[in-house]
Amino acid sequence: MLLLALCSAWSLTAGLVCFARELEAPASTLPWVALTAAGSWHTLYAFGMFIGGEVVLIALFPWIILAGWRLREHPVLRIILLPPLLLLGSFAKHSFAIYALGLIAFLWLETLRGRPRSLRSCISATLPFITVGMLYLVGRHLVFASGPMPSDPGQLHRTAAESFGFSALGPVLAATGGGSLAGRVFTLLGLPFEIAWQRLAPALVLLAPFCLALYTWLALSSRPLERLAGIIALVAVAILALLLWRGGSISLEDRHFRPAGVLLMAVYAVLAFAAELRVRVIARGVLLFTLIFGIAAAFQRHYSLSRHVYAAGDHSAIADLTPAAQAELRHLDKAAGGTNAILYLSRAELSALVHSARLIVTDASDHNAAWLAAQPRHGRVALLTLVLPATFDQDGRGSVLRASFIDYPAAVWTCHSVDGWDFWQAGPSPSSTQ
Numbered sequence: 001m002l003l004l005a006l007c008s009a010w011s012l013t014a015g016l017v018c019f020a021r022e023l024e025a026p027a028s029t030l031p032w033v034a035l036t037a038a039g040s041w042h043t044l045y046a047f048g049m050f051i052g053g054e055v056v057l058i059a060l061f062p063w064i065i066l067a068g069w070r071l072r073e074h075p076v077l078r079i080i081l082l083p084p085l086l087l088l089g090s091f092a093k094h095s096f097a098i099y100a101l102g103l104i105a106f107l108w109l110e111t112l113r114g115r116p117r118s119l120r121s122c123i124s125a126t127l128p129f130i131t132v133g134m135l136y137l138v139g140r141h142l143v144f145a146s147g148p149m150p151s152d153p154g155q156l157h158r159t160a161a162e163s164f165g166f167s168a169l170g171p172v173l174a175a176t177g178g179g180s181l182a183g184r185v186f187t188l189l190g191l192p193f194e195i196a197w198q199r200l201a202p203a204l205v206l207l208a209p210f211c212l213a214l215y216t217w218l219a220l221s222s223r224p225l226e227r228l229a230g231i232i233a234l235v236a237v238a239i240l241a242l243l244l245w246r247g248g249s250i251s252l253e254d255r256h257f258r259p260a261g262v263l264l265m266a267v268y269a270v271l272a273f274a275a276e277l278r279v280r281v282i283a284r285g286v287l288l289f290t291l292i293f294g295i296a297a298a299f300q301r302h303y304s305l306s307r308h309v310y311a312a313g314d315h316s317a318i319a320d321l322t323p324a325a326q327a328e329l330r331h332l333d334k335a336a337g338g339t340n341a342i343l344y345l346s347r348a349e350l351s352a353l354v355h356s357a358r359l360i361v362t363d364a365s366d367h368n369a370a371w372l373a374a375q376p377r378h379g380r381v382a383l384l385t386l387v388l389p390a391t392f393d394q395d396g397r398g399s400v401l402r403a404s405f406i407d408y409p410a411a412v413w414t415c416h417s418v419d420g421w422d423f424w425q426a427g428p429s430p431s432s433t434q
Contacts (some may be wrong), residue, residue, distance in 0.1 A: 005046040013037040015062025016266050018284025023225035024343035029270040032287070038292040041177035042258050045296035053093035053254060061096075061259050064089055065103060065228070067070045075128040083135040091142050097140060102235035104133050106228050151294070152340075153246035155378055160245055166197055166252050167241035168211045171233040174261025175268070176286060177293045179254030184297075189431035192374050197252040212237070218267060225270065229263035236260045245274055249379075265290065287317040320389070321328050322419040326353060332385055332423065333357045341383035350387060365389065369400040380407050390420045398422065 016037045017030050024035065037043060046055045064085050071078040086103075089096035108129040115121040173179035186196040197204070215237070218230030236257055244250055254261070268290075271283035321329070330353060332343060337356025345351055346364040364372060384405065392398035402413055402424060412426045 002047060005055055008046060008055045008138075009038060009043050011059035012043060012062060012142035012262070015059075015066065016262065019062050019066040019069065020225055020266050020270065022066055022078050023228060024223055025225050025266070025270045025275045027274045032269040032273060033266050036265045036287060036290060037262070039294045040175075040265055041180050041290075041294035041297050042174060042255070042261065044294055045180070045301065047298070047302070054258065057089060057092040058258060059098055060089055060092055060260065061099070061262065068103055068107055069224075072110055078107075078268070079128055079131050079135070082141055082166075086132075086136045087139050087143060090144055094144060096259070097137075098239045100136060100230060100234055101133070101239070104129055104136075105163050105235055106231045109231065110224065110227070128387070133381060153248060156247050156249055158244050158247065159198075159201060161205050162198050162201040162252070162407060163244035164241045165208050167237045167244060167257075168208035169204055170240065170254055170257035171215070171236060171260040171264055172211055173254035174257040175264035176290050177297065178263075180297060181293055190374070192376075193375075194252055195374075223270075225263075226267050227268045229260070232263055233260045273371075321353075321421065325418045325421045328418045328421075328423060329353050332387075336383065340381045341385070342381050344384065344386045346386075346388050364397075364401065369395075369397045371399045372397055374402055375404055377405050378407055381427070383425065384408065386422075386424040388422045388424065390417065390422055393422060398424070 007162050013034050017034050018019070020033050021030055023025070042058070067085055068078075069255060072080055075430060086096075086100040089100060108126065111129075112122065115125055131389045145348075170179075173182070182196075184192045186193045189196075191199075197286045212234075215230045215233040218226045219234060221227050221230065236259075240250070240256060250256060266282040271279050273280065274285045275283065286295055329343075329350070333354045333356050335341075336358070341357060342360060343354060343357045344362070345354070346359045348361050348363065351359055351361050360377075386401065388398055388401070392401065402410065405426070413424055414426075415422050415424045417423070
C-alpha cells in the first residue's frame, strides 16, 4: 500500500505538471504546481489512511485529462480512445463518472470556442461528444453496474441546505485541506463530522455563492487550465448536490471532490505567480496554507500512528479470524451480492475478504462506547450485518453500536457467534450457521 501511495503521488505530480504545461500554464509556475501537488494533505494522507480507489484514481486523473485534451481535434480517435480511458477511471472509482462528464463538457465547450457560431457547426462539434458520452455510459453500465449503489436515492435524509451548501464548498475544501482541518476541529469539540456539517448548513449556504462565483470566474477565464478547473468544479457541485439531496448514501467529506480539488490546486499554484497583484496575494496565501497544513497534518498523523498501541484482544485483523469465521464472512458476502444488504466491518482489514456486498468500513475497534454513540446512522436496508469481535459485547460497545442504528429497534437484532466473532443481523438471515 505504501508503494502504491508513493507511485500515486509521483503520477499525480508528474501528470499535473504535464497537463498544466499543455493547457498553457507559464513554464515558471510548473515547479509550484509540482510542489503543491506533492505537499497537499490529500496526497500525503494516503500514506497513513489508505483508500485504494481514490489513490488509484488520483494517479490516473491528470493523464486522462491530458489524453482527452490531445484528442480534442481528432473526432474519430476521440470516439475510439476516450470512452476506454474514461472506463479506466471508473474502474478505479465509480464516482469518476461525475468527473468524466465534466471532462466531456469541457472538451465540448473548447471545441465550440474555435468554430463559427452557426447551427451546422454546433451540431458537427456536438455529435462526437454525444457519441463519446453514450459509449462511456453504456460501457459503464455493462461493466460496472452490479447492484445497488451509494448514489441510489432514498437511503438518507438530507436537507437542501446541507446538500447544496456542502457541495458548493466541496472543491475548495478539497483543494486546500480545509475540510480535513474542520474535521479535526469537530473532533476536538466532540462533534461527529456529519452532525457538525448539518449544524453548519445555514453558514454553508451563505458561503456558497462566493464559491460558485469563483468557479464561474474560472470557467470564463482566458486560460484553458482555469476553464477546465471551473467547469469540472461546477459539474461536480451540481451532480453531488443532487445526489445528496435525493438521499444518496454519500458522506459529507471533501474527498468526494478531490479530483476537482486537484485541478483547483494547479490553478492557484499558477495564479500565485502569473496573475495581477491582488489575485497573486490571495493565491499565495491559499498556497501557503495548503502546504503548511498538508505537511503538518501528515507529520501529526504518522506520529499518532507510531504511538498507537492496541490493547490485548481488542484488535481485529484478518489474522484473528479462524478459518470458520472467515468462511462465515465470505458466505455472508456472497449471499449479499446484488442486493442492498450491508456488512458493517469493525476494522478496515476485514474488507479484503469481502468482494460482493455493500460495506460500511470503520475503525470502530479502536474507539470506546462514547465515540460509537456519537456516530448515529439513519435508514434501513433489507439485511444489515455487524461483524464484531466478541469483546464488543463483553465491554458494552456492542449494545451501543446496535443502538446507533437509529431505525433498527433492539428487538429485531439476532446474533450467531463463530470462534470469538459475533455476527449481529437485522433482517432475513442468509447465514449458513443458523
